[in-house]
Amino acid sequence: MSAFIYVLTTNGVLFLISIIFWKFPPKKINRLYGYRTPKAMQNEDIWHFANTTFNLAFLKYSGISFVFALLLASISATELTWQPMVFVALAILVSLIKTERAINENFNDEGKRIK
Template sequence: MSSFTYVLTTNGVLFLISVIFWKFPPKKINNIYGYRTPKAMQNQQIWDFANNTFNEAFLKYSGFSFLAALLLATITKVALSWEPMVLVALSLLVSIVKTERSINDNFTDEGKKKK
């Protein structure tokens, strides 16, 4: 498999998923689609905030990941193996950490908005 094909099937698919999440965010709390953590599912206000925050971060970081992997595939002479997947994992990890921090900064443990 060529490096470009590998990047398109890992980082490209991740970016496509982030665009779908951004364009079609979940409206109501559910167990199938959206940013689903126990804290995010406490009430509708946290759900909306968490999904908005995650979708913005996910779009940004998966876009950076996709561009970085394409650049890496362009400048490297050897076939890529684990590098694009590390970028995928970092994109997801950073998006989740930023969202959880943002939830904790804006809401109490009981689910009420901090002032």
């Protein structure tokens, strides 16, 4: 498999999913679609905040992941194996961590806004 095809099917798909999440965020709390953690599903206010925060972070970091993976594919002399998937994992992990931190900074344990 070509390095560019590999990057398009991993990082490119992740970036496409982030665009879909950003353009079509979930309207109501559900168990199928959106940023679903116990804290995010406490109430509608946290739900909308968490999904907005996650979708923006996910869009940003999956885009960065896609660009870096494309650069890696263009300069790599050997076939890529696990490297693009590291960028995928980092994009998801950083988005999750940033969202959880934002929730904890803006909401207390009972689900009320702090600020």
